[in-house]
Amino acid sequence: MSYYFTILSPTDTPIFNIAFGTSKGGGDGIARFRFPDTAQYMNQFIIHSSLDIVEEAQWTNGGMYLKHVDTYPPAAAYISAFLTPSGARFLLLHQPPQLPSSGSTSTLGASSLLGAAGSTTRASSSSVAANPTSPQTEEAVRQFMNEVYESYVKTAMSPFYKQGMEIRSPVFRSKITAAGKKWL
Amino acid sequence: MAAPPRHVSMLSISNSNTGAPQSASSDKPQTPQPSPSPQPTSGLRVPSNRKTIYDRHLNRSRNAELSRASFAYLFAEMVTYAQRRVTGIQDLEKRLNEQGYPLGLRLLDLLFYRSTSTSSSALSSSSTSSSPPNRPLRILPLLHLIHGPLWRLLFQRSADALEHSVSPDTPNEYMITDNDPLVNTYISVPREMNMLNCAAFIAGIIEGVCDGCGFEAKVSAHNQPTEMWPSRTVFLLRFGDSVMEREKVLERNGVK
Amino acid sequence: MSATKASRIGEETRIDKVNAELVTLTYGTIVAQLCQDYDNDYQEVNKQLEKMGYNIGMRLIEDFLAKSGVGRCANFRETADMIAKVGFKIFLNVAPTVTNWASDNNQFSLIFEDNPLADFVELPDDGRAQDELWFSNILCGVLRGALEMVNFASPFPVQMQIEAHFVSDVLRGDDTTEMRVSLVRYIEDEMPPEEE
Numbered sequence: 307m308s309y310y311f312t313i314l315s316p317t318d319t320p321i322f323n324i325a326f327g328t329s330k331g332g333g334d335g336i337a338r339f340r341f342p343d344t345a346q347y348m349n350q351f352i353i354h355s356s357l358d359i360v361e362e363a364q365w366t367n368g369g370m371y372l373k374h375v376d377t378y379p380p381a382a383a384y385i386s387a388f389l390t391p392s393g394a395r396f397l398l399l400h401q402p403p404q405l406p407s408s409g410s411t412s413t414l415g416a417s418s419l420l421g422a423a424g425s426t427t428r429a430s431s432s433s434v435a436a437n438p439t440s441p442q443t444e445e446a447v448r449q450f451m452n453e454v455y456e457s458y459v460k461t462a463m464s465p466f467y468k469q470g471m472e473i474r475s476p477v478f479r480s481k482i483t484a485a486g487k488k489w490l
Numbered sequence: 491m492a493a494p495p496r497h498v499s500m501l502s503i504s505n506s507n508t509g510a511p512q513s514a515s516s517d518k519p520q521t522p523q524p525s526p527s528p529q530p531t532s533g534l535r536v537p538s539n540r541k542t543i544y545d546r547h548l549n550r551s552r553n554a555e556l557s558r559a560s561f562a563y564l565f566a567e568m569v570t571y572a573q574r575r576v577t578g579i580q581d582l583e584k585r586l587n588e589q590g591y592p593l594g595l596r597l598l599d600l601l602f603y604r605s606t607s608t609s610s611s612a613l614s615s616s617s618t619s620s621s622p623p624n625r626p627l628r629i630l631p632l633l634h635l636i637h638g639p640l641w642r643l644l645f646q647r648s649a650d651a652l653e654h655s656v657s658p659d660t661p662n663e664y665m666i667t668d669n670d671p672l673v674n675t676y677i678s679v680p681r682e683m684n685m686l687n688c689a690a691f692i693a694g695i696i697e698g699v700c701d702g703c704g705f706e707a708k709v710s711a712h713n714q715p716t717e718m719w720p721s722r723t724v725f726l727l728r729f730g731d732s733v734m735e736r737e738k739v740l741e742r743n744g745v746k
Numbered sequence: 747m748s749a750t751k752a753s754r755i756g757e758e759t760r761i762d763k764v765n766a767e768l769v770t771l772t773y774g775t776i777v778a779q780l781c782q783d784y785d786n787d788y789q790e791v792n793k794q795l796e797k798m799g800y801n802i803g804m805r806l807i808e809d810f811l812a813k814s815g816v817g818r819c820a821n822f823r824e825t826a827d828m829i830a831k832v833g834f835k836i837f838l839n840v841a842p843t844v845t846n847w848a849s850d851n852n853q854f855s856l857i858f859e860d861n862p863l864a865d866f867v868e869l870p871d872d873g874r875a876q877d878e879l880w881f882s883n884i885l886c887g888v889l890r891g892a893l894e895m896v897n898f899a900s901p902f903p904v905q906m907q908i909e910a911h912f913v914s915d916v917l918r919g920d921d922t923t924e925m926r927v928s929l930v931r932y933i934e935d936e937m938p939p940e941e942e
Contacts, residue, residue, distance in 0.1 A: 316702075364704075365736065366745060368624030370602065391602045391625050392595045392702035452606060459599045460543050463866035465774025466781070466875075469595055474871060476533045477542045534871050535919025543868045551865055554766035559809055560837045561764045561772065563802040564884075568776050571798065575783065589775045596771065644768050672764065 307438075308337040308401045309490060310349040311482065313458065315470035316393030318357065320350070322473040322482075329487040339401060340381060352378045353397045356385040360397070364389055370455070371448045374439050384438035388451035390458065392469070396451055400438045400490075446489045453485035548603055558672075565673055569688055579686050583711070587694035594698020601639055626703050627745050629664070629729065629737055635703075636696055637666055644695070645672055662729040666696070667714075667722065674721040687711040689723045696725055706730035752827045756835030761813060766839070770865045777881060781870070788878035795880070799887020804895030806888065810836060822929050823847075825906070826854050829889065829927075837888075838862055842925075855913070858923040869917050876918045886910040886925060894933070905933040 307328040313321050325337040325345070339345035356376035363372050376385040381401060388396040437443055457478055461467055536542050569586065576582045605623045626632035633652055641649045645668075655663035671689045689711035700707040707729045714724045729737075777795065784790045814832050819825040826844045835841045839862065846855035863882045869875040880886075893906040907930040914920035 364625075365627055365740060366743070368627050370606070370625060389625065390599060392598045393704060455606070456548065456603060457544055459548060459603045460546070460866070461868075462599050463548075463596050464543060464868040465592075465771070465778040465866075466868065466870045468592065474533065475542075475544075475868070477536075477544050481544055534869065535876055537916050537919055537921045539921070541916070543866060546865070551766050551770065551862070554839070554862070555763035556766040556769045556839050556862060557837050558762035558764045559806065561769045563806055564769065564772055564776065567798040567802060568772065568779075570801070571776070571780075571794075589779055592778075593771050593775060600767075644765060646765060 307333070307403060307490070308339050309486065310337070310339075310345075310353070310399040310401075311454075311486070312350070312353055312397050312399075313454075313473065314357075314395045314397065317470060318354070319470055321394075321471065322478070323350075324479065324482055324486075325349070326483065326486045326490075328490055330490065335487055338403065340404060348381060349383075349399050352381060352383050353385060353399055356387075356397070357395075360385075360387045360389075360395060363387070371451055373444050373447070386438075386444075386447045386451075388455065390455060392462070394458065394469075396454055396458075398447060398450070400443075402438065450485050450489040453489070454482055457481045457485075548600065552604065561672070562675070565688070565691070568691075582686060583690035583693075586688065586690040587697065587709075590691040590694025590696075591698040591701075594695040594700075595702045596698075597640060597643060597695065598699050598702045601635075601643060605639075626705075628740055629705065629733070631746075632700065632703055632705055633664055633666070633727075636699055640695075640699060641668075644692075660728075662731075662734050664727045664729075666725045666727065668692075668725070669719040669722045671721060671723045674723065687713050687723060689725070692723075693725055696727065700727065700729075705733050707733070752824075752831035753835075753841065756814075756832040756841060761836055766862050767865075770862050773863045773884070774867060781879070786870070786872065786874070788875060792878075792880050792883045795883040796887035796890070799884035799889075800891035801887075802884070803888040803891020803893075805891075806837065807892040807895055810892070822851055822906075823854075825893070826927070829893075830856055833889075833892070838885075846926075848928075852929040854927055856925045856927060858925070861923055864915075864917055864923075867917060880912045880915060881917050882915070882923070883912065886912065889925075889927065907931050907933055 307330075308325070309327065310323070310325045312323045315321050325339075327333055327336045327338060329335045337345075339349070341348055355378070359376045360372070363375055370389055370391070372387040372389065374384055375387045377383070378385070384400045386398045386400070388398075390396070458473075461473055461475065461478055462469070534542075568589070569582075572585045572589070573582055576585055602623060602625075624631070626635055637649045637652045641647065649666050650669045651665070651667035653665045653667070655661065655665070657663075668689070671692060673688045673691055693709040693711040697707060697709040700709065707727050709725055709727050712724045712726060714722050716722055776798075777791070780791045780794050781788070784794070810833060814836060819828055830842050830844045834856075840858060840860045842856040842858045844854055845857055847853070861882055863885070867881060869879060869881065887910075889910045890908055893908050895905070908927055909930055910925055910927045912924065913926050914922055914924045916923050
């Protein structure tokens with residue numbers, strides 16, 4: 307599974323982005339999007355095109371975690387959303403790995419150090435995280451979002467942080483990376 | 491289908507370091523360079539124990555108290571300083587309001603964080619519910635959030651009254667009353683400023699909370715003394731048209 | 747008066763309280779506002795904060811003496827203990843450590859383990875703030891104002907002119923937050939000096 311996580315300000319400005327891959331089922335935490343050359347652009351495009359749906363859900367569901375809100379079939383991309391009460395949106399794009407085919411194992415060859423090399427790909431595709439809409443995944447994403455929220459609140463509490471400012475702290479980034487590793 | 495204008499911002503995304511695999515392992519990403527001016531790339535220095543704001547628990551000061559006098563002196567300095575930079579009472583109140591506004595946004599996040607992270611919710615009076623609180627979607631829950639949890643966080647008690655305008659001309663007006671606002675208790679306003687209500691700062695906090703939740707509003711503080719409560723203050727909340735329209739739609743759809 | 751006695755006064759003095767976070771957040775907006783108004787001229791912000799503190803200190807001292815009921819201080823060492831264990835305890839609910847005395851007993855340091863003013867704070871990542879801004883500089887002014895403005899009717903023997911400045915701050919990435927306090931002179935039978 308590959309993830310692209312972004313935080314948008316209330317006025318839709320991206321203030322934080324990060325890409326990572328699953329660390330579950332022997333995953334190495336590295337994102338492998340299906341269209342590596344255009345992944346950056348595509349991911350942001352997909353996320354932004356889900357905003358209308360997010361906005362609609364925002365006023366029907368009072369929860370902060372809105373779960374899976376949108377799917378973009380051409381890229382097999384799923385979007386989950388979390389809304390802070392102060393109007394920031396956390397959006398997580400997940401893209402399951404392509405079905406095992408010849409070649410996909412070779413990119414994971416390095417993970418043979420972890421043991422059963424041959425089973426790595428299969429393990430990750432059958433793990434809970436591989437199904438973006440399963441209850442287990444929803445729960446894992448919720449935990450991830452809650453942890454991000456905690457770090458986000460800490461950022462926002464500083465008197466020098468103004469709403470909509472890009473979050474550049476390397477510590478913040480490492481916290482998000484750690485949360486991704488832990489839950490996704 | 492053309493993308494609506496609000497989506498245009500995606501084209502100007504500058505932090506582009508995240509598309510490639512290297513970001514997953516690097517904890518010191520290259521800071522994006524939005525301008526050619528020299529930018530530090532490594533962020534802030536941290537003490538050798540590496541403690542940062544991210545390592546401090548958000549509930550650490552939850553029940554901490556400080557001298558009321560310290561607050562009063564600080565607040566009075568804030569007002570005095572603001573006064574030097576404005577030309578009249580309205581200006582001054584506007585400035586105090588603007589200083590309160592970002593606090594409202596912060597307190598909102600803090601309140602919700604605390605009620606998601608602990609079993610005894612800061613947002614509800616019952617401590618049994620462990621499910622996360624809801625973002626207010628309608629005006630009434632928003633007002634209750636301000637009147638109760640926000641006031642308790644700030645002043646350790648709820649506000650004294652919550653009312654809706656009875657005039658048919660102003661259905662968008664609501665009032666929250668504090669009989670004895672902390673910010674007025676210790677602050678002696680200069681005589682030439684006797685119309686000033688320092689609670690404009692609190693009005694700004696309320697405005698921040700409303701705006702943060704997506705309820706565009708103008709909030710002002712008004713002296714409404716009674717014999718018993720000489721510094722009684724009414725906070726007048728005026729919600730914008732878009733809020734009132736959405737309110738109607740949500741009501742029709744049965745959203746509470 | 748001994749240091750332990752000072753601690754006890756600091757612990758026992760009853761005062762009205764407010765939520766500490768209200769104080770923290772309010773102070774944060776003051777500093778952020780100054781930075782904005784002075785276009786991130788941090789030297790100027792430090793100066794303004796010190797001035798604000800001075801105004802606070804001179805008003806706060808009477809309140810402080812009335813509430814704590816402290817007796818007279820025999821020397822600067824006792825004054826230091828009282829500042830740390832009574833003054834800061836009452837007004838900021840912290841008791842910084844008094845240390846690093848100069849050999850002439852006219853200079854010491856206050857080390858702050860905790861500083862509620864700086865809770866939640868991260869300085870701007872602009873490559874300058876960590877070198878130039880003393881976020882809690884208001885405290886230097888509070889001390890200066892308080893010691894200079896002691897009322898003649900107070901139990902204090904004399905007024906003092908002091909100078910205080912921060913030499914390190916964890917917000918800047920230092921390992922401690924340390925304020926250096928120096929006695930400049932005792933002021934006897936004079937009117938308090940005018941500020942500016």
